[in-house]
Amino acid sequence: MYLNVSAARTMIILGSGGHTTEMLEVVKKLNNERYTPRLYVVAEGDQNSVDRLLEIEKEGGDYKIYTITRSRKVHQSYKSSIITTLKSAYECLILLLHSRPDLILANGPATCVPVCVVAFFLKVFYINGSCKIAYIESYCRVKSLSLSGKILLYLTDIFVVQWPDISKISRKILYFGRLT
Amino acid sequence: MKFEKIFITVGTTEFNELIENIFNENVWKCLRDKIGCRKLKIQYGKGNKPEFIRKDGIKVEIYDLKQSIKNDILEADLIIGHAGAGTCIEVLNLNKPLIVVTNDTLMNQHQSELAHQLQNECYLECTPLSMLHNTLNNFDATKLKKYESGNINKFIEYLDDYMGFI
Numbered sequence: 001m002y003l004n005v006s007a008a009r010t011m012i013i014l015g016s017g018g019h020t021t022e023m024l025e026v027v028k029k030l031n032n033e034r035y036t037p038r039l040y041v042v043a044e045g046d047q048n049s050v051d052r053l054l055e056i057e058k059e060g061g062d063y064k065i066y067t068i069t070r071s072r073k074v075h076q077s078y079k080s081s082i083i084t085t086l087k088s089a090y091e092c093l094i095l096l097l098h099s100r101p102d103l104i105l106a107n108g109p110a111t112c113v114p115v116c117v118v119a120f121f122l123k124v125f126y127i128n129g130s131c132k133i134a135y136i137e138s139y140c141r142v143k144s145l146s147l148s149g150k151i152l153l154y155l156t157d158i159f160v161v162q163w164p165d166i167s168k169i170s171r172k173i174l175y176f177g178r179l180t
Numbered sequence: 181m182k183f184e185k186i187f188i189t190v191g192t193t194e195f196n197e198l199i200e201n202i203f204n205e206n207v208w209k210c211l212r213d214k215i216g217c218r219k220l221k222i223q224y225g226k227g228n229k230p231e232f233i234r235k236d237g238i239k240v241e242i243y244d245l246k247q248s249i250k251n252d253i254l255e256a257d258l259i260i261g262h263a264g265a266g267t268c269i270e271v272l273n274l275n276k277p278l279i280v281v282t283n284d285t286l287m288n289q290h291q292s293e294l295a296h297q298l299q300n301e302c303y304l305e306c307t308p309l310s311m312l313h314n315t316l317n318n319f320d321a322t323k324l325k326k327y328e329s330g331n332i333n334k335f336i337e338y339l340d341d342y343m344g345f346i
Contacts, residue, residue, distance in 0.1 A: 026336075029333065034343070
């Protein structure tokens with residue numbers, strides 16, 4: 001841990017619908033001078049998330065929007081899903097090497113998994129070693145982790161849930177009450 | 181208890197069984213005679229428009245989807261909804277009495293998990309479709325608690341600390 005840093009390059013991964021709503025409520029509370037620049041990641045074609053983040057960034061802070069392809073499509077064959085997964089990993093690698101975040105904020109959409117997994121490996125190999133990954137499990141999850149949560153539980157630095165029952169799954173899990 | 185204006189919503193999903201059930205004779209009589217419903221607004225989402233629509237004694241308005249259902253929620257005295265998180269939060273934040281009808285045929289069982297948790301904390305009433313009639317008969321909105329939004333500040337404090345901002 002380092003103390004008194006001036007600012008953290010903060011990557012914020014937005015999903016669709018509810019995930020975006022929950023994440024933007026957190027982003028609104030961040031201190032803009034500490035968590036800057038804000039590097040938003042949205043899935044290709046998710047104009048709704050873009051519109052909503054522009055709404056909260058309209059005061060003209062320092063931010064950027066990156067677009068990545070969706071990692072999983074419905075009715076995709078096993079073989080082609082391996083190819084899309086590899087493509088997606090490569091895309092995340094380029095994204096992370098280019099943006100070099102100090103902090104990644106994710107809350108469970110499918111797009112956050114490849115980003116966080118690649119970011120974890122970059123940490124392990126000391127390529128972007130000081131990056132912290134914070135994951136907030138969705139408000140909808142009361143008793144069990146989502147698939148994204150299960151994959152990312154041990155790869156993240158901060159793992160937060162919003163209900164008491166689910167916080168008992170692992171000692172690593174943090175619980176600050178409901179965020180929504 | 182009397183609820184003159186009732187709004188039924190399934191969000192952006194479908195829940196044909198709920199919509200059809202509203203026009204079931206028992207439920208209808210209960211809405212009209214016991215609950216005192218005079219205006220019923222039904223939002224059926226991506227499901228099918230019901231073929232059979234009752235109109236005796238209650239004014240019915242029906243539509244599929246809208247950009248925002250906020251006004252319909254505000255207008256109503258009681259909301260009957262599906263277990264979607266978006267619907268639950270929106271209604272609770274507008275401080276309206278809510279009965280959630282769980283759809284146990286849905287794959288996403290975790291959606292009803294949230295509704296049940298919110299019921300345990302007395303923010304709403306939860307019922308399977310087969311019990312809707314009973315739930316309506318016994319529904320008492322004064323037993324529900326006002327929903328207070330969650331608190332993000334504790335998490336932000338932790339994060340600030342973790343990231344070295346003091």
